[in-house]
Amino acid sequence: MPQLDTSTWFTTIMTMLPTLYLIMQLKLLNTNHYQPPLTKNSNLQFHNTHWQPKWTKTCLPLSQPQQ
Amino acid sequence: MNENLFTSFSAPTILNQPATIPIILFPTLLILTSKHPTNNRLATIQQNLTQFTLKQMMTTHNAKGQTWSLMLMSLITFIAMTNLLGLLPYSFTPTTQLSMNLAMAIPLWAGTVVLGLRFKTKNSLAHLLPQGTPTPLIPMLVVIETISLLIQPMALAVRLTANITAGHLLMHLIGSAMLTLSTTNFSMTLLTSMLLALLTILEIAVALIQAYVFTLLISLYLYNNT
Numbered sequence: 310m311p312q313l314d315t316s317t318w319f320t321t322i323m324t325m326l327p328t329l330y331l332i333m334q335l336k337l338l339n340t341n342h343y344q345p346p347l348t349k350n351s352n353l354q355f356h357n358t359h360w361q362p363k364w365t366k367t368c369l370p371l372s373q374p375q376q
Numbered sequence: 377m378n379e380n381l382f383t384s385f386s387a388p389t390i391l392n393q394p395a396t397i398p399i400i401l402f403p404t405l406l407i408l409t410s411k412h413p414t415n416n417r418l419a420t421i422q423q424n425l426t427q428f429t430l431k432q433m434m435t436t437h438n439a440k441g442q443t444w445s446l447m448l449m450s451l452i453t454f455i456a457m458t459n460l461l462g463l464l465p466y467s468f469t470p471t472t473q474l475s476m477n478l479a480m481a482i483p484l485w486a487g488t489v490v491l492g493l494r495f496k497t498k499n500s501l502a503h504l505l506p507q508g509t510p511t512p513l514i515p516m517l518v519v520i521e522t523i524s525l526l527i528q529p530m531a532l533a534v535r536l537t538a539n540i541t542a543g544h545l546l547m548h549l550i551g552s553a554m555l556t557l558s559t560t561n562f563s564m565t566l567l568t569s570m571l572l573a574l575l576t577i578l579e580i581a582v583a584l585i586q587a588y589v590f591t592l593l594i595s596l597y598l599y600n601n602t
Contacts, residue, residue: 310385311385311387312537312541315475317394318473320394321400321476322475322476324396324400325400329451329480336450337407337453341411341413
């Protein structure tokens, strides 16, 4: 069986070691997995701003001190 | 005829130089790396496959086991690509070489065992004795469990070698039978060609499955030891 011919074992093993442990791992490290855009919660800025503070006087007449 | 069958498994040489070196290095050329957020289809397919496999394999491990994820991902990628490329006609499959499989299996298995012995000594030694064994049987069972532990790397290497070699041999045999049948009895050729087609599909499955099994077992040993 030619697989048991140990003269080639050294070459095969010494080639496999850097291939598997160095080059493959470097290749996998250099693939960047980007998140698809717009996954963040984009309505963080949304407030219930029906009225600004400076309009409170006209919009909420009851909030003024009673005269 | 024995000599002819097995010559496809001997290490190839070009002009007496070992051709195994570029053949083993070749699958790394097929993995695309790019820095763009959006890539072409091939790169996106590869990235999605990598992420999918990563999730499947590494979610069952704890944090310590997940430090091995790069190693296991490169292992399964390497074995799967090598096996699949070996299905092309006249190609050489490095995973049929016992040397390479032994050199892959022994260090990885030894790594998981050393990890378990170093960080969880009592726990990993306790694996040597199953629960609930009657007291007189304990010495014998420890010996049996030790032997089954020591045979794990050999089983890993020989399993991969034998499966891929046997598949390739079978395809060679049926192909040469088809060739000789084509001149004598043509209807048998069609039957045999269907058999060959089915075998090829099986071999594709075997190529992928063997990669998976190898990696899965190593991750199992890792799980037991972290």
